[in-house]
Amino acid sequence: MEQVSANKAFGGVQGVYRHASASTGTDMTFSVYVPPHAEGTKLPVVWYLSGLTCTHANVTEKGEFRAACAELGLIFVAPDTSPRGPDRNGDAVADDPDGAYDFGLGAGFYVDATQAPFAAHYRMWSYVTQELPALVAANFPADMERQSIMGHSMGGHGALTVGLTLPDRYKAVSAFAPIVAPGQAPWGQKALAGYLGDDPAAWRRHDAVALIEDGARVPALLVDQGTADNFLEQELRPELLKAACETAGIDLTLNLRDGYDHSYYFISTFMADHLRWHAARLGKD
Amino acid sequence: MEQVSANKAFGGVQGVYRHASASTGTDMTFSVYVPPHAEGTKLPVVWYLSGLTCTHANVTEKGEFRAACAELGLIFVAPDTSPRGPDRNGDAVADDPDGAYDFGLGAGFYVDATQAPFAAHYRMWSYVTQELPALVAANFPADMERQSIMGHSMGGHGALTVGLTLPDRYKAVSAFAPIVAPGQAPWGQKALAGYLGDDPAAWRRHDAVALIEDGARVPALLVDQGTADNFLEQELRPELLKAACETAGIDLTLNLRDGYDHSYYFISTFMADHLRWHAARLGKD
Numbered sequence: 001m002e003q004v005s006a007n008k009a010f011g012g013v014q015g016v017y018r019h020a021s022a023s024t025g026t027d028m029t030f031s032v033y034v035p036p037h038a039e040g041t042k043l044p045v046v047w048y049l050s051g052l053t054c055t056h057a058n059v060t061e062k063g064e065f066r067a068a069c070a071e072l073g074l075i076f077v078a079p080d081t082s083p084r085g086p087d088r089n090g091d092a093v094a095d096d097p098d099g100a101y102d103f104g105l106g107a108g109f110y111v112d113a114t115q116a117p118f119a120a121h122y123r124m125w126s127y128v129t130q131e132l133p134a135l136v137a138a139n140f141p142a143d144m145e146r147q148s149i150m151g152h153s154m155g156g157h158g159a160l161t162v163g164l165t166l167p168d169r170y171k172a173v174s175a176f177a178p179i180v181a182p183g184q185a186p187w188g189q190k191a192l193a194g195y196l197g198d199d200p201a202a203w204r205r206h207d208a209v210a211l212i213e214d215g216a217r218v219p220a221l222l223v224d225q226g227t228a229d230n231f232l233e234q235e236l237r238p239e240l241l242k243a244a245c246e247t248a249g250i251d252l253t254l255n256l257r258d259g260y261d262h263s264y265y266f267i268s269t270f271m272a273d274h275l276r277w278h279a280a281r282l283g284k285d
Numbered sequence: 286m287e288q289v290s291a292n293k294a295f296g297g298v299q300g301v302y303r304h305a306s307a308s309t310g311t312d313m314t315f316s317v318y319v320p321p322h323a324e325g326t327k328l329p330v331v332w333y334l335s336g337l338t339c340t341h342a343n344v345t346e347k348g349e350f351r352a353a354c355a356e357l358g359l360i361f362v363a364p365d366t367s368p369r370g371p372d373r374n375g376d377a378v379a380d381d382p383d384g385a386y387d388f389g390l391g392a393g394f395y396v397d398a399t400q401a402p403f404a405a406h407y408r409m410w411s412y413v414t415q416e417l418p419a420l421v422a423a424n425f426p427a428d429m430e431r432q433s434i435m436g437h438s439m440g441g442h443g444a445l446t447v448g449l450t451l452p453d454r455y456k457a458v459s460a461f462a463p464i465v466a467p468g469q470a471p472w473g474q475k476a477l478a479g480y481l482g483d484d485p486a487a488w489r490r491h492d493a494v495a496l497i498e499d500g501a502r503v504p505a506l507l508v509d510q511g512t513a514d515n516f517l518e519q520e521l522r523p524e525l526l527k528a529a530c531e532t533a534g535i536d537l538t539l540n541l542r543d544g545y546d547h548s549y550y551f552i553s554t555f556m557a558d559h560l561r562w563h564a565a566r567l568g569k570d
Contacts, residue, residue, distance in 0.1 A: 007546055007548050008513070008546065011554075061549075062346050064349050064553075067352075265294035266292070268295075268349075269293075269295050269351075272352075
């Protein structure tokens with residue numbers, strides 16, 4: 001693991017790191033904020049999965065999470081959203097043949113692809129749930145018994161599906177403007193078909209609403225959604241998550257935020273609220 | 286004035302605007318955050334002047350000022366750092382002939398240039414002290430009797446020189462890692478010679494330490510400076526401001542921040558402190 005940069009911020013260190021990923025067969029870049037802490041203590045870890053077109057850098061620069069993480073004693077990890085080329089043979093990583101922003105590079109959808117040519121590198125599920133946690137555990141003062149996960153948009157989809165699949169590991173799960181049912185929305189349908197094939201049965205493990213319908217459970221979910229979000233009605237559809245949680249008896253807090261859009265201006269406004277909600281479920285030193 | 290974008294954030298609106306500037310003869314872009322407020326009320330205005338290479342966007346995206354401005358009821362205005370081409374005849378705006386980052390585009394140093402070819406457009410002093418305040422007063426719920434000014438690096442130089450020159454207008458003056466004595470540092474010497482000519486006597490009105498030596502006074506100054514700032518010893522030289530303030534009897538609070546660098550990770554860490562210091566001097570509704 002190579003340190004790309006390290007900047008002191010709010011008493012801690014905002015770092016950016018690069019490593020050769022076995023999951024994706026490429027170099028991967030991610031950021032970690034470590035708050036001020038007593039030498040030798042281990043801290044809870046909040047995972048943040050980003051949305052379409054983003055890298056680790058968007059939330060790192062615009063997310064306004066460091067003040068709250070410093071106050072609450074939380075490590076904050078932000079992975080990239082897809083593999084990016086070249087791979088270790090120097091070959092390009094497959095992209096959307098049409099060059100669209102919603103599939104391929106920057107749009108890994110947090111799945112392990114089964115379809116050519118994506119299966120070779122698009123293994124973001126394994127990357128964010130296995131490889132990167134092991135790397136973080138080995139290199140940072142992280143208490144891996146106290147992890148939680150959040151994300152935005154496509155990364156909200158990732159946080160919900162990862163959290164619902166591994167409820168014992170992630171003590172809190174929340175999202176900003178998540179894609180809650182990719183199998184029922186254009187972005188998700190395109191991506192899941194492209195990565196996992198045309199049979200929608202294969203998509204259900206990567207669809208939060210379908211996971212809940214199929215029996216996945218967490219004690220509680222927190223979702224914030226702006227009402228002025230351009231993607232609300234067609235792509236995000238929080239009402240489907242609300243209905244699924246009601247049927248399943250999951251305690252969903254769905255905050256509809258009047259006038260907020262899909263941007264980091266929205267995310268940063270409610271970031272500290274989410275981090276406090278996570279900290280309450282992670283236990284604080 | 287044209288609205289480029291508007292995003293709800295922390296209950297208020299983060300806007301970006303463009304207008305044809307009479308001062309510079311070019312279009313100029315700036316950002317304004319208006320916090321939540323009761324209809325009809327007018328709010329104090331904090332001016333933020335940015336550093337070398339920046340536009341309005343750097344602090345707008347990375348400054349983490351909105352939470353505190355929303356809490357304190359402060360409008361936050363961020364201008365660009367230089368004119369940028371084309372001008373109204375479609376001609377390019379003069380740049381450093383060597384293409385360096387520290388002179389020309391993105392490096393206006395908040396002066397009205399007297400030297401060709403810069404005198405035609407580089408009129409940032411007039412722009413930030415006259416034209417843009419009038420535009421802000423006309424278009425936003427701004428109480429122009431309650432203004433203050435802050436800035437970073439070259440913009441800290443701008444904030445100090447503007448604040449020292451117009452002490453009745455700006456009720457608080459602060460800076461992050463400012464160039465305090467451009468006449469005694471390479472960046473400043475290059476820029477002031479280029480914009481104002483080779484006679485250092487012409488530079489003193491645009492040099493905070495020289496202004497204080499020549500009799501300019503403000504009741505108090507607040508400066509934060511990181512000790513790991515690469516530019517500290519050669520370009521910023523806060524000890525010169527400290528000595529000038531001691532001689533002049535100006536109440537300077539100079540916070541040397543251990544391990545912080547010159548970046549927005551540093552600025553964002555101490556932004557809320559500065560805004561509280563400003564709010565205390567601006568009076569709060």
